[in-house]
Amino acid sequence: MKDFFKTSSFKVLMIAVVVLLGLIIYTATAGGSVLANMLGFVSSPMQSISTKAAGSVKNFIDLDGLSKDELKQMISELETENAELLQQLVDYYDLQQENEQLKVQLDISKDLPDQEMEAASVIGRDPSDVFYGFSIDKGTLSGIAVGDPVITQRGLVGIVTQAYATTSKVSCILSEEVKVGAISKKHSESGVVTSNIQSAASGLVRMNYLSGDTELEKGDIITTSGSGSIYPEGLIIGEVQSIEKSENDISQYAVVKPYEDLKNVTDVFVITNFPGKGDEGTEIPLASPGPENSEDAEAKK
Structure with missing residues (x-):
């Protein structure tokens, strides 16, 4: 111890x-x-x-413990705040879209410096229009007029056929009523781009009036020729997919695929002015009578 x-x-x-x-x-x-x-x-x-x-x-x-009136006031304040936040979100998306449009417009302006353009957005489509026309959110108050070409960064889309104060109707180049003077710069061959219900369903157009010995081939780029002073020269239309015999078996035509997805385009640019617009010059030729162009012949009469 x-x-x-x-x-x-x-x-x-x-x-x-x-x-x-x-x-x-x-x-x-x-x-x-x-x-x-x-x-x-x-x-x-x-x-x-x-x-x-x-x-x-x-x-x-x-x-x-809040009273009925207090709860109503609280709900009203929350709804007001929610509406303000939603509007801010819409404004943000509008600014974002506007910025994107301005960037594209700047790129186009570098390639087409002498043309005046107005940016616009597609606001509606007529489901019954088999040629995929659409409405845009700009009109005469923005300087847009009937006959103005409509483009995107990827090429020609159509033409303004109706213009109102704040909206316009655009007929797509897939429409059989739209005719565009076109040319292949590679081979210096010209023709007229048009369409019909069959080609429109496939998102294609036709370049008519090619000679029987045409040199056009698959992959050639087709642009506007500037004839008729309706479209400025040099707007891209599309790329040749194939060369086919016309129904009259005299001439040939090229099947052309536009570079732009015409059925789903959302933002466009309207060319409100360009050098030579409205000048009298070479008319876009109407088709000579034949199975594939009888409607053009009737229009000429």
Whole structure:
């Protein structure tokens, strides 16, 4: 037993007892503040969490305590705030679309520096129009007139056929009523691009009046020729897919695929002015009588 009092374990025990007694005496004279502070240090985070939770519950309970008029006012304020946020979102998308249009317009202007253009968006399509015409959100107040060509960055889309103050109707080049003087710069061969219900259904147009020994071939790029002063020269139309014999078995025509997806175009540019617009010049020829162009012959009469 005497040996135990000499061991290191006994010494540690005695030190612990002395420290504990000192702590008790100090706590008694300090009013328990130290012990309370120590306990508070441990419990404070939990108290903060519980207080926040209690506040949330209190707010939920307070909502039930609101009167009918107070609830109506709260709903009205929330609806107003929601409407403002929605309008901000719409304005953001409008600005984003406008920026994209301006970027494209700048690119086009570099290639066609002498042309005046007005950006527009497609706002409607007539489901009964088998030639995929559409309406745009710009009209005469923006300088747009009947006969103005309509393009995208990828090429010619159509022509304005009706113009109102703030909207316009565009007939697509897939329409059998639209005729465009066209040329292959590679082979210096010209013709007239038109369409019919069969080719329009496939999203294709035809370049008519090619000679029987035409040199046009698949892959050739077709652009506007500028004849007739309706379309400026050099607008891309599309790419030759094949060369076919005309129904009259005299001439040939090229099947041309437009570069633009004409059935789903969403943003366009209207060419409101260009050098030579409206000048008297070479007319776009009407078709000579034949099975494939009897309607043109009737129009000429």
